[in-house]
Amino acid sequence: MAKILLEMRNITKTFPGVKALDDVNLQVEEGTVHALVGENGAGKSTLMNVLSGVYPYGSYEGEIIYEGDVCNFSKIKDSEGKGIVIIHQELALVPEMTIGENMYLGNEQGRTFGIDWNKTYGEADKYLAQVGLKESSRTLIKDIGTGKQQLVEIAKALAKHARLLILDEPTSSLNEEDSQALLDLMLEFKKQGMTSIIISHKLNEIAYVADKITVIRDGATIETLDKSMDDITETRIIKGMVGRELSDRFPKREKKNIGGVAMEIKDWTVHHPLYSERKVVDDVSLHVSKGEVLGISGLMGAGRTELAMSIFGKSYGKKISGQLFIEGKELKLHSEKEAIKHKVAYVTEDRKGNGLILSNPIRVNTTLANLDGVSKHGVIDADKEILVANEYKDKMNTKCPTVEQNVGNLSGGNQQKVLLAKWMFAEPDILILDEPTRGIDVGAKYEIYCIINDLVESGKSVIMISSELPEILGMSDRIYVMNEGKIAGELNAAEATQEKIMSCVLKSSKGE
Amino acid sequence: MNKEKVASFFKKNTMVLVLVIVALFFTWQTQGRLLYPQNINNLISQNAYVFILATGMLLCILTGGNIDLSVGSVVCIVGAVGGTLMVKQNMNIGLSILLMLGAGLLIGIWQGFWIAYRRIPPFIVTLAGMLMFRGMSNIILQGYTVAPMPQGYLNLFNSYIIDFFGGEGFNFTSLAAGIIIAVIFTCMRFRQRMVRIKKGYAVDSLISDILRCAVISAVVIALMWKLAMYKGIPNILLWIGVIVLVYGYITSKTTVGRHFYAVGGNEKAAKLSGINTDRVYFLAYANMGLLAAVAAMVTIARLNSANPTAGDSYEMDAIGSCFIGGASAYGGSGTIPGVIIGATLMGVINLGMSIMGIDANWQKVVKGLVLLAAVIFDVETKKNSR
Numbered sequence: 014m015a016k017i018l019l020e021m022r023n024i025t026k027t028f029p030g031v032k033a034l035d036d037v038n039l040q041v042e043e044g045t046v047h048a049l050v051g052e053n054g055a056g057k058s059t060l061m062n063v064l065s066g067v068y069p070y071g072s073y074e075g076e077i078i079y080e081g082d083v084c085n086f087s088k089i090k091d092s093e094g095k096g097i098v099i100i101h102q103e104l105a106l107v108p109e110m111t112i113g114e115n116m117y118l119g120n121e122q123g124r125t126f127g128i129d130w131n132k133t134y135g136e137a138d139k140y141l142a143q144v145g146l147k148e149s150s151r152t153l154i155k156d157i158g159t160g161k162q163q164l165v166e167i168a169k170a171l172a173k174h175a176r177l178l179i180l181d182e183p184t185s186s187l188n189e190e191d192s193q194a195l196l197d198l199m200l201e202f203k204k205q206g207m208t209s210i211i212i213s214h215k216l217n218e219i220a221y222v223a224d225k226i227t228v229i230r231d232g233a234t235i236e237t238l239d240k241s242m243d244d245i246t247e248t249r250i251i252k253g254m255v256g257r258e259l260s261d262r263f264p265k266r267e268k269k270n271i272g273g274v275a276m277e278i279k280d281w282t283v284h285h286p287l288y289s290e291r292k293v294v295d296d297v298s299l300h301v302s303k304g305e306v307l308g309i310s311g312l313m314g315a316g317r318t319e320l321a322m323s324i325f326g327k328s329y330g331k332k333i334s335g336q337l338f339i340e341g342k343e344l345k346l347h348s349e350k351e352a353i354k355h356k357v358a359y360v361t362e363d364r365k366g367n368g369l370i371l372s373n374p375i376r377v378n379t380t381l382a383n384l385d386g387v388s389k390h391g392v393i394d395a396d397k398e399i400l401v402a403n404e405y406k407d408k409m410n411t412k413c414p415t416v417e418q419n420v421g422n423l424s425g426g427n428q429q430k431v432l433l434a435k436w437m438f439a440e441p442d443i444l445i446l447d448e449p450t451r452g453i454d455v456g457a458k459y460e461i462y463c464i465i466n467d468l469v470e471s472g473k474s475v476i477m478i479s480s481e482l483p484e485i486l487g488m489s490d491r492i493y494v495m496n497e498g499k500i501a502g503e504l505n506a507a508e509a510t511q512e513k514i515m516s517c518v519l520k521s522s523k524g525e
Numbered sequence: 526m527n528k529e530k531v532a533s534f535f536k537k538n539t540m541v542l543v544l545v546i547v548a549l550f551f552t553w554q555t556q557g558r559l560l561y562p563q564n565i566n567n568l569i570s571q572n573a574y575v576f577i578l579a580t581g582m583l584l585c586i587l588t589g590g591n592i593d594l595s596v597g598s599v600v601c602i603v604g605a606v607g608g609t610l611m612v613k614q615n616m617n618i619g620l621s622i623l624l625m626l627g628a629g630l631l632i633g634i635w636q637g638f639w640i641a642y643r644r645i646p647p648f649i650v651t652l653a654g655m656l657m658f659r660g661m662s663n664i665i666l667q668g669y670t671v672a673p674m675p676q677g678y679l680n681l682f683n684s685y686i687i688d689f690f691g692g693e694g695f696n697f698t699s700l701a702a703g704i705i706i707a708v709i710f711t712c713m714r715f716r717q718r719m720v721r722i723k724k725g726y727a728v729d730s731l732i733s734d735i736l737r738c739a740v741i742s743a744v745v746i747a748l749m750w751k752l753a754m755y756k757g758i759p760n761i762l763l764w765i766g767v768i769v770l771v772y773g774y775i776t777s778k779t780t781v782g783r784h785f786y787a788v789g790g791n792e793k794a795a796k797l798s799g800i801n802t803d804r805v806y807f808l809a810y811a812n813m814g815l816l817a818a819v820a821a822m823v824t825i826a827r828l829n830s831a832n833p834t835a836g837d838s839y840e841m842d843a844i845g846s847c848f849i850g851g852a853s854a855y856g857g858s859g860t861i862p863g864v865i866i867g868a869t870l871m872g873v874i875n876l877g878m879s880i881m882g883i884d885a886n887w888q889k890v891v892k893g894l895v896l897l898a899a900v901i902f903d904v905e906t907k908k909n910s911r
Contacts, residue, residue, distance in 0.1 A: 328797060350799040359797065367797055370790035372857055381787055382798040384780040391780050396724060435798070 018043040018208050019097075019177060024063055024075035033059045034073070035232045041177070041210060041225075046203055048223035049212045052254055052454035056232040057212050061179055065099045066092045079177075096176035100166045102185060102452075106154045113137035113150035116169040140168040144198060158314060160191030167198070178202070178209040184218060185452050188313035188480055189515070196222045214454065215481075216247040228253035251455055263487030264459065266466045271490060272303035274341070275474040276357070276443050281335035283316075283323040289331050293319045295498040297335075301443065301474045306465060308489030309478045310514050316498040317478045318362060321445045325359035326352035339443070353382060358441035360432060362448035362478070364425075368432045371421030375413060376402040378420050378431050382439040405434035410460060426457025433464060444468065445476045450484065462488060482511045496521040536906065540851060540863065540899075544870045551877030558880050559873070562755035565748065570683075570827065572872040573761045574600070574820040578843035579850070579864045580772045581816035584809040586847050587776075587785040589792065589856035591647040593810065595636065595654030596817045596843060600836030602662040603629045603821035608671035608831025611678060618678050626818045632658065633814020634807075641807035655840070663833045672830030682764070682826035685757040696757035703749025707742035714738050761823065768819070773861040785809065789856030845892065846871055849899040870895070 019041040026034040034056045041047045049057050063073050066086030077084045079095060086092045092099075106115045113134045122136065123129030137150035146164040148157060154165065163183060170178055180199075184192035192215075199209055199222055213219055219226060226238040226245065235253050238245055251262075277300035285291040294316045301307045309317050322329035324337065326349035337344055339355055346352045352359070361367040369378050379402045380387050387398040402416040409430040413423060420431055429449065436444060446465070450458045465488065469475055479485050485492060492509050494502040494517040502517035535542065551559045558564065578596050585593050607625040610616040616624075636654055639645045690697035714734060721728050728734075752758055776782040787795040788805045796802045820839070825831045850867025852859025874895065878888045 325797075326799075348799070348801070349797055350801065353799040361794075361797060367791075367793040370787060370794055370857070373786070373790050377783070377786075381783075381795070381800075384783060388780050392778055393780060393783060395778075396721065396726060399726060 015042040015044060017041070018080060019064075020078040021060070021064065022076050022078065024060065024073060024077075026059055026063055026068065026073040033232055034063070037075075037229065037232070037234050039227055039234065040237075041208060043208050044203060044206050045208060045224040046199055046222050047208075047210050048219045048226045049210060049229065050214075050216070050219060050226060050250060050254055051229035052456060055229045055254075055454075057229055058181060059232075060229070061099055061181060061210070061212065064092065065089055065097060065179070093173055096174055097179070098170040098173050098175035098177070099179040100170055100181065100183065102182040104159075104162050104166055104186075106162055106165060108155035109153065111151050111153055112141070112148060112157075112165050112168075115154055115165060116140065116150070116172050120173065136172065137168070140171045141165075143171060144168045145194070158191075159186050160188065160194075160313070163187060163191070163195060164198075167195075176208065178207060179212075180209060181212045182214065182452065183211065184213065184215060186313070189482065190312060192218065214452065216250050217483075219250065220245050220247060226250060230254060254455060262455070262459065262483070264463050264466055266470060268470070269304070269490065270470075270472075271305045272472065274300050275303045275305075275339070276301050277338040278324065279336040279338075281320070281323070281337075282333070283319055283330035284332040286329070286331050293330060293498055294323060297495075297498075297500050299493055299500060299503075301476055303442075303472050303474055304469050305474055305490045306469055306488050307474070307476045308485040308492040309476060309495055310480075310482065310485045310492055311495035311501070312518060313480060315495040317495050318447055319498075320495070321359055321447055321476070321478060324352075325349060325357060325445065328359070353439055353441070356440065356442040357445070358382070358436040358439055358443070359445045360436050360447060360449065362451060364428050364432045369420045369428060369435075372419060374417045374419055375406065375411070375423075375431050376416040379405050379416070379434050379438055382435050386438065386440075401438060405438060408437075409434050409464065424453075424457075426453040426460075429453055429457065429461065433461070437468075441473070443474045443476070445478070447478045448480065449477060450479075450481070458484075482514060485509075485514070486511065494518060494521075539902070540849065540866045540870065544866055544873065547870060547877070548873050551873060551880070555877065555880045559877055560751070562751045562753075564876060564880065565751045566755045566759060568869075568872050568876050569765070570759055570761055571876070572868060573765055573823045573827070574839060575842045575846055575868045575872065576765045576865065577768055577816055577820045577823065578839060579846040579868050580768055580861060581813040582840075582843040583776070583847050583850075583852055583859055583861065583864050584772075584785055585647070585813055586844075586852045586854075587789045587856055587859060588806055588809050589789045590854045591640075591806075591809075591856070592651070592840070592844050593636075593647065593813045594651040594840050595632075595658060596813065596820070597836040597839040597841075598655045598658035598662065599629060599632050599814060599817035600821040600824055600839055601833065602632070602658040602665065603818045604825040604831040604835050605662040605665040605671075605833070607821065608674070608825055609665060611675055612671045612673075612831075618675060618681075621678075622822065625822055626815060629814045629816075629818025629821065630811065631814070633811040633817070636814065637807040637810035640810050641803045641805075647806075647810070662835075666831065666833050668833060670830050670832035672832075674825060674829050674831075679826055679829065680760075682761055682823055683759075685759055686763070688757055694754075696753040696755075699749045699753035699757045700746075702758060703746040703753075706749075707745050710741060710745070711738040764819070764823070768816070769861060769865060776861055781808070786857055789853075789858070791857075842868075842871065845896045848903070849896060851899075851903065853903060854900055867899075 017040055021037065021039040024034050024037045037060055039060070051057050062068050064077060066089050069087040070085035079097070084095065107118065116137050117133050121128050122132045134150045141148065141150055144164045144167050146161055146168065148161060154162060183195055187195065196218055199211070202209065211222065224240050228235040228250065279298045281294060281297045282292060283294035285293050297320060311317055319329050323333050326346045327333055328349055337346065344355060346355060365371060376398055380398055384393065387394055387401055399416065406413065406416055411427050411430045413427060420428055423431065450461055465475055465477070477488060486509055490506050492504045492506070492514065493500055494504070494514050496518045499521065501521035504513060548559065582593060585591050603625050606628050607621055610621045610624060611618065636650050639650045640647045686698060688696045688698045718728055718734060776785065784795070784800050784805050787800055788802050792802055824835055828835060846868035847859060847864050848854060849870055850859065850863035850865070852864065871892065874891060875888065878891065
């Protein structure tokens, strides 16, 4: 038995009215990768916040034993001083600063007055090499992609002399390739003796990287699986998470009735809004039929979101050229309002940033895209609005006390349902869903898939952009693969496999 | 359960309670002089411009905590235009008023254009406006005060609604108006309640509805009683009432109003929901110009002159009232009734300290502290609810 580096004993944390953690136990062995899984709101992040001192000692019950000592952290600096470094899901980097400046932010090298820049950048470059990032530490953060930014976060943790690295959903905004690189990096660190805790929704990644898996459900530890003893499969983990076997992760559609072409675009080209000579979407032609789920796969930065937003009333990009046909008629959609009028909806990938008004109640968010639907001559019918909000709350099975609940207080899955409800109330014929299940738990995902199926069964068209290959394969009738702004391939659901999609991407990158 | 109800009641009505406490405090400190009919009357006429400007300022603040620094100067320049037209050119009063409103709207459109369609930060555009329009007022007036205003013009704002009953020393019209308003309010409230019950929607408990109607009716009737003991309902109260009702309706009941809140709550989400966000910004600032013109009309009537220093620091009173009245410094929340409470609170503090004979500089210190406290309160309660 290896040495136990960290032990959390009988941790109980209560918020007013809610018991977020109930007698949770966690043991992490030195030199292993330990995964923490559970549905949204199960208490994973709360547990890590207790560990890192975000919730100070005294605000919870139980004890933390790290390297044999009982620790009473009262702030994050205390835990970091011991080498416990947490990397949050939302990257905390300043875009206008260099990589080096970011890495030593709050930990500046040099004397009290006057920073030693040579030391800063020299040290930073060393750590960057360690994480395999081939960028100068003098590059600005805003000039590198999300995948590289994630590596900077890890390098930053190393610079703090981390011994226990906690990664909260590290791959949620990475594409498959970058995710794989990150997981391999974790395994590499493990060889060097580093201990890590990973929180993730992506079970295939967990199965790949973790030595031990602790499942948390409703604020309590359910079980800890050991790779050397238990047979770890995704189905096995899901069983622990939801407390039942989820035999089919993608609901089957009863009947498929794919009709005529609903929307078609031809020779669609979009330029970057700032660097207008750069083509973000390059000569794309595609179509979607009625009653069809069209999947758009591809790596992060392939131009999928940009394509969708440029179709949706030119809400992204400059110098947009090409033709757009809806029901065979050529249209020019100059604003979001016109797009909505012509029954096109775009459901954003960034529900918090671009989708919902977090400080407003569910009711207001539900009707926002179709206020005319609850008003007469510009005057809102308050009673009708409540009726509509409740109707969609029930239809989507949104879990909330009332529709007057602020959206910011809901879990990710329920927020996503409100966002979908908003667009369904706008009564579109063509829905573009951008990463519709990002960062939400298995149960909520299933419900969203069911809603998508209901939509296409009623004759609507769904274009689903997703970075998760199983989801694309499980849901789509037809798949386009995008790479570097171009369509790299078109596959039928029957013939598509993960390998085929990836090979489309690779071939297109090589320019074949 | 009950504890929660009480807590949420206090949270919702904090500023009303603060207003009551402050009013009681000054009544005590001034041996009741604060509530003399003449002082109540002064409270309204002295703060008329604050009510009007704060209403417009709320719309600007709703769009994302944006403020309009130029309103004081706009009041001055519109006043200068009006004064010059009516006194020097002897222009017809009605036409002059139209021209003043036009001038204010034009200034609002100018600023709104740069803010909405060219995306110049409102702070910069209105700071520039503050300097420009102050300078232009001086140029128009050539540095002199224009006075006196024609009597017909003054009557529009400074006189009182005539008493149809011709009571001696007591204006029965005023009291009657108070009772009628209270009855109409109560009836509307209960009609809405009936409709909701009929349709099966949730309603507040009967007791709380009755209490609410009783309190509001009592306040309205008491106010009108006090005014009746002086000279009756001042015309200016009608002007304020109309503006408050119209904007209260727009912000709470219409789609346009909802758009303001949406843009302040999350501009990107609002845009992707098909809301023309540029137009929302434009409307906020164009409308601010229009209401600044109304405030200018009130101001030159009250001063009985147009002078180059009129409207100085009015923008601060308006902004302060909004934040004290619960508008969020980040935009997206705040109501017209809240702003009216905020403006009244500022007015009561001013009046109370003036009656007590407190030095004007100390008054500024107190007002500054009240503003800071209100915003701290707003930010802290938001933190807790997250």
